[in-house]
Amino acid sequence: NAGVTQTPKFQVLKTGQSMTLQCAQDMNHEYMSWYRQDPGMGLRLIHYSVGAGITDQGEVPNGYNVSRSTTEDFPLRLLSAAPSQTSVYFCASSSPGSFTGELFFGEGSRLTVL
Amino acid sequence: SQQGEEDPQALSIQEGENATMNCSYKTSINNLQWYRQNSGRGLVHLILIRSNEREKHSGRLRVTLDTSKKSSSLLITASQAADTASYFCATDGAGGTSYGKLTFGQGTILTVHP
Numbered sequence: 108n109a110g111v112t113q114t115p116k117f118q119v120l121k122t123g124q125s126m127t128l129q130c131a132q133d134m135n136h137e138y139m140s141w142y143r144q145d146p147g148m149g150l151r152l153i154h155y156s157v158g159a160g161i162t163d164q165g166e167v168p169n170g171y172n173v174s175r176s177t178t179e180d181f182p183l184r185l186l187s188a189a190p191s192q193t194s195v196y197f198c199a200s201s202s203p204g205s206f207t208g209e210l211f212f213g214e215g216s217r218l219t220v221l
Numbered sequence: 222s223q224q225g226e227e228d229p230q231a232l233s234i235q236e237g238e239n240a241t242m243n244c245s246y247k248t249s250i251n252n253l254q255w256y257r258q259n260s261g262r263g264l265v266h267l268i269l270i271r272s273n274e275r276e277k278h279s280g281r282l283r284v285t286l287d288t289s290k291k292s293s294s295l296l297i298t299a300s301q302a303a304d305t306a307s308y309f310c311a312t313d314g315a316g317g318t319s320y321g322k323l324t325f326g327q328g329t330i331l332t333v334h335p
Binding site for chain 2: 111136138139140142147148149150151152155157165197199200201203207208209210211212213214215
């Protein structure tokens with residue numbers, strides 16, 4: 108199984124540009140989420156989804172947009188990139204039926220905004 | 222807002238020694254999980270402890286939970302160089318389902334010297 112796949116792994120943007128970080132999972136998980144990881148800050152939740160067509164905001168949603176048209180895919184859009192969005196972004200998925208409640212993470216997308 | 226505070230921020234030990242990491246959180250929880258992150262990689266689930274459990278073991282891992290103090294500890298016994306990684310605690314909210322949303326601590330960087 109591929110698990111959770113994120114693309115691209117690395118990206119450099121200029122301030123004001125837009126882009127989409129892709130996330131796909133092949134485990135038929137209902138729940139998907141996006142986190143950003145900054146030094147000394149741990150992971151912070153940006154947006155999450157409990158199923159196709161249903162999304163909601165997390166702790167730090169400003170400047171980001173998401174949609175969930177299929178169970179498998181959960182793209183994260185940066186509308187107008189800012190240097191403050193320089194970070195490592197992680198997509199995660201989980202199943203509501205999981206006994207452990209564990210999240211399965213992708214390998215991350217490292218974004219630099221100049 | 223960060224739910225978890227982890228202590229110490231960094232820990233350096235020799236191979237064969239035990240490593241103890243602590244996590245404190247602010248609000249009531251259903252479960253507390255520990256994750257590991259190797260440098261440049263995604264997070265991997267290690268263990269989950271439920272709010273009605275006090276201690277749990279998995280291989281060389283021992284996790285304790287004190288809900289009265291809102292704290293948890295992760296003990297890795299007989300550390301190996303391969304245990305070098307960052308370790309994060311993560312909590313969900315009390316009551317109902319977490320929908321895959323977790324609140325992460327800031328992490329402890331563990332370095333195990335051969």
